[in-house]
Amino acid sequence: xxxxxxxxxxxxxxxxIEFERYELRxxxxxxxxxxxxxxxxxxxxxxxxxxxxxxxxxxxxxxxxGGRRRGGFNRAPVPQDVGAWLHIGxxxxxxxxxxxxxxGQNIRTSLAQAVAEELRVPISAVTMVMADxxxxxxxxxxxxxxxxxxxxxxxxxxxxxxxxxxxDLAAETWxxxxxxxxxxxxxxxxxxxxxxxxxxxxxxxxxxxxxVTDDTPTTPPEKWTISxxxxxxxxxxxFVTGSHQYSCDIRRPGMWYGxxxxxxxxxxxxxxxxxxxxxxxPDVKVVRDGDFVGVIAPSEHGAAQALAAIKxxxxxxxxxxxxxxxxxxxxxxxxxxxxxxxxxxxxxxxGPNVNAGSTADGLAAxxxxxEETYTIAYIAHAPLEPRAAVxxxxxxxxxxxxxxxxxxxxxxxxxxxxxxxxxxxxxIVPDTGSGYGGKHTGEAAVEAARLAREAGRPVKLxxxxxxxxxWAYFRAAGVIEIKxxxxxxxxxxxxxxxxHNSGPSGVQCPYRAASEAVAFHQSQSPLRQxxxxxxxxxANHFARESHVDDLARAIGMDPLEFRLKNLKDRRMRDVxxxxxxxxxxxxxxxxxxxxxxxxxxEKGGFIxxxxxxxxxxxxxxxxxxxxxxxxxxxxVVNPDHLKNQVEGAMVMGLGGAxxxxxxFDGGKIQNPKFSKYxxxxxxxxxxxxxxxxxxxxxxxxxxxxxxxVAIAPAVGNAIRDxxxxxxxxxxxxxxxxxx
Amino acid sequence: xxxxQELRIxxxxxxxxxxxxxxxxxxxxxxxxxxxxxxxxxxxxxGACTVLIDGAPARSCTTKLAAVASRExxxxxxxxxxxxxxxxxxxxxDAGAMQCAYCTSGxxxxxxxxxxxxxxPSRQEIVEYMDGNICRCGTYNRIIAAIQSAARAVKEASR
Numbered sequence: 093x094x095x096x097x098x099x100x101x102x103x104x105x106x107x108x109i110e111f112e113r114y115e116l117r118x119x120x121x122x123x124x125x126x127x128x129x130x131x132x133x134x135x136x137x138x139x140x141x142x143x144x145x146x147x148x149x150x151x152x153x154x155x156x157x158g159g160r161r162r163g164g165f166n167r168a169p170v171p172q173d174v175g176a177w178l179h180i181g182x183x184x185x186x187x188x189x190x191x192x193x194x195x196g197q198n199i200r201t202s203l204a205q206a207v208a209e210e211l212r213v214p215i216s217a218v219t220m221v222m223a224d225x226x227x228x229x230x231x232x233x234x235x236x237x238x239x240x241x242x243x244x245x246x247x248x249x250x251x252x253x254x255x256x257x258x259x260d261l262a263a264e265t266w267x268x269x270x271x272x273x274x275x276x277x278x279x280x281x282x283x284x285x286x287x288x289x290x291x292x293x294x295x296x297x298x299x300x301x302x303x304v305t306d307d308t309p310t311t312p313p314e315k316w317t318i319s320x321x322x323x324x325x326x327x328x329x330x331f332v333t334g335s336h337q338y339s340c341d342i343r344r345p346g347m348w349y350g351x352x353x354x355x356x357x358x359x360x361x362x363x364x365x366x367x368x369x370x371x372x373x374p375d376v377k378v379v380r381d382g383d384f385v386g387v388i389a390p391s392e393h394g395a396a397q398a399l400a401a402i403k404x405x406x407x408x409x410x411x412x413x414x415x416x417x418x419x420x421x422x423x424x425x426x427x428x429x430x431x432x433x434x435x436x437x438x439x440x441x442x443g444p445n446v447n448a449g450s451t452a453d454g455l456a457a458x459x460x461x462x463e464e465t466y467t468i469a470y471i472a473h474a475p476l477e478p479r480a481a482v483x484x485x486x487x488x489x490x491x492x493x494x495x496x497x498x499x500x501x502x503x504x505x506x507x508x509x510x511x512x513x514x515x516x517x518x519x520i521v522p523d524t525g526s527g528y529g530g531k532h533t534g535e536a537a538v539e540a541a542r543l544a545r546e547a548g549r550p551v552k553l554x555x556x557x558x559x560x561x562x563w564a565y566f567r568a569a570g571v572i573e574i575k576x577x578x579x580x581x582x583x584x585x586x587x588x589x590x591x592h593n594s595g596p597s598g599v600q601c602p603y604r605a606a607s608e609a610v611a612f613h614q615s616q617s618p619l620r621q622x623x624x625x626x627x628x629x630x631a632n633h634f635a636r637e638s639h640v641d642d643l644a645r646a647i648g649m650d651p652l653e654f655r656l657k658n659l660k661d662r663r664m665r666d667v668x669x670x671x672x673x674x675x676x677x678x679x680x681x682x683x684x685x686x687x688x689x690x691x692x693x694e695k696g697g698f699i700x701x702x703x704x705x706x707x708x709x710x711x712x713x714x715x716x717x718x719x720x721x722x723x724x725x726x727x728v729v730n731p732d733h734l735k736n737q738v739e740g741a742m743v744m745g746l747g748g749a750x751x752x753x754x755x756f757d758g759g760k761i762q763n764p765k766f767s768k769y770x771x772x773x774x775x776x777x778x779x780x781x782x783x784x785x786x787x788x789x790x791x792x793x794x795x796x797x798x799x800x801v802a803i804a805p806a807v808g809n810a811i812r813d814x815x816x817x818x819x820x821x822x823x824x825x826x827x828x829x830x831x
Numbered sequence: 832x833x834x835x836q837e838l839r840i841x842x843x844x845x846x847x848x849x850x851x852x853x854x855x856x857x858x859x860x861x862x863x864x865x866x867x868x869x870x871x872x873x874x875x876x877x878g879a880c881t882v883l884i885d886g887a888p889a890r891s892c893t894t895k896l897a898a899v900a901s902r903e904x905x906x907x908x909x910x911x912x913x914x915x916x917x918x919x920x921x922x923x924x925d926a927g928a929m930q931c932a933y934c935t936s937g938x939x940x941x942x943x944x945x946x947x948x949x950x951x952p953s954r955q956e957i958v959e960y961m962d963g964n965i966c967r968c969g970t971y972n973r974i975i976a977a978i979q980s981a982a983r984a985v986k987e988a989s990r
Contacts (some may be wrong), residue, residue: 196929332939333920335908359969391849392857392861477933477935525933715887736930736970740930774961777971777972779972
């Protein structure tokens, strides 16, 4: 993963790029070269194009350095291997194979656009085969906003190479110069006469293979006719009719249903259990394997009844609580949970520390100094489709359908759990009911597989909402401390920023400061924590953009002007100005309302958000009434789907900004239900406007994460504007605004 | 204990052999293969399982099988007629009112319940009526736009 930035000083100051924590911790120890013949099996004649990963590519480099620097896991270098492949059959059928998973970000559409663009065919002519470990090449996972910059780029190249190979074949067939030939609508055509040969016919019964690497020329964004334009969601009809099969909808012949016995609190251990009442129920099987206890029954209802009938005695674990969470996160060891082999999250690497000049001197030279602490609660991803899996064993081979962002990682979990070679495990990811960084792990897959082995038949396991809220993992909580000094002319003389636990993503200061110290500090997290959309960037942007707002106010400068004056990056200034213009920044809001602005950069994308809030002083209700974001992620691939992502990220971000927080006490989650854990609903949603800055000159970056980072500080700054109250905790108003 | 029960689902009479204390959602999904209705919370707080019972939206995850005897149940699978999408289904596609789409069935069915009761709802009326349905991807504004455009389409068609 590379953090795209135009400022070389920033790039150099961040040698440690935050890797998503789970996929490395829990990834396979080795990855061996694939047997190419596997790819060809089952395919008839036609043209096969293999995209070879370049060992020198920045992505491979980042992956290698991720393993090398952090050590201890995934030491094997990423092999030079196939990153994607594409097949054009004799029947003209175009099939594209990628390990990426569709979880709602609409990449099934955007990747099909990339192939259709280069092959000069309609999108409907392209079939995307995704996230199936038997059919698609290895992929690290669908995270880090890498699908568009990596996979889309690869598919553009693979499809462009296929097109050129087809033109060569036509030239050979007709014995003419290829200059006079054009690829169009699934055929190669003599440009002058219009005589055509369909793609499928050109291979003439042969099985041809081409390889392609990163230097294959592709169609530049300004000439795109399919990419860069609106395209309807591929297979959209299956979603509005309810016919799409998510993992939890898969049914297999003879399938039974499983449930897993959960401890009453974290780190509790099973002392004894009496399964006799459950076992007395007809057709019920109880499975105990070490700490794992599960039941299987012909219906989900039966499985739930059997589970409830098991009498179990538990020895409680440490009574972890959120009471002194933020103190403890700053003082590692305060609530240290027992280590669980490789599952704790939390990383194992230092932060992207920055030290430039003396902040002590900088603070001494300041006209105004400001020192504050910001806190960030744990929140849950709460994907509407909880973890689910259907597992089936046939002749010692395991197939699991499950919703995950890391099919190959989950395969690794399964091969590890059952001591199987990779060739005997297949993970299939049906397009999934969202993830937001929360589905990097394969708990349900492993559990369903264990139960299915016992049952001797396929087993479906769907986590309950309570299980999803409790036994998945959380976005990290954190404490952020900032000390800053500013001069009356609006220059920043000192910037000191410490993040405890939540993570180093987006920790760098995008503003010029005469002296700077930035550090990320590891803590022992009492809860299992992991990736969440934009990682810690949301927390770091909240703290920084709130603090910067206060600095501007302290010297009587407009917050927009202050930012524009100090921002280093041109693209950040551009989005800031675009958002301010569309929002009408500078207009005074009506009484009881306030406006706020914030800007950010993450994963190659640039976001600025303006928000207007209405605060009802008597009830304490805070309503975001209007929000405008300007977003630049390079060349736009699908304008409407991109807007959808930006809108969705803003709405999701409102939850963490205003009211989402995981409460835990006595080793238990206190609010593991939608009736107790508030997520954004219809009534919380403001009028939203999205301004896209389409940079045809810049290769597209991913867009699923970055637009979430600026909404919380924009709203906080608007609340400050409306009320004079500065809120420094996320969530800001879980019980309304108490003034 | 399993009982045999006749149900009216999507205009057809079906017989199921199932414990009357099971949820309607479980029976629809596991016994009848109607998996368009989704489990999201099990407590009627997310709306992913919404079906129409005698034309009114209901949470099938908290509705016992016994409660729907001799009542007309409509699921997302029952909205399409003769290969033609319900105006709301079409409007959701046209408005791009989904991302992962796991909430979409429940949203469309709840929206159909709303339009039956109020053929031209205002934005505020949609917000209030639909507030029990969660879209974690945050496509709410698009869903509102889709419901409004479906309302217009229905009105146009009946003109």
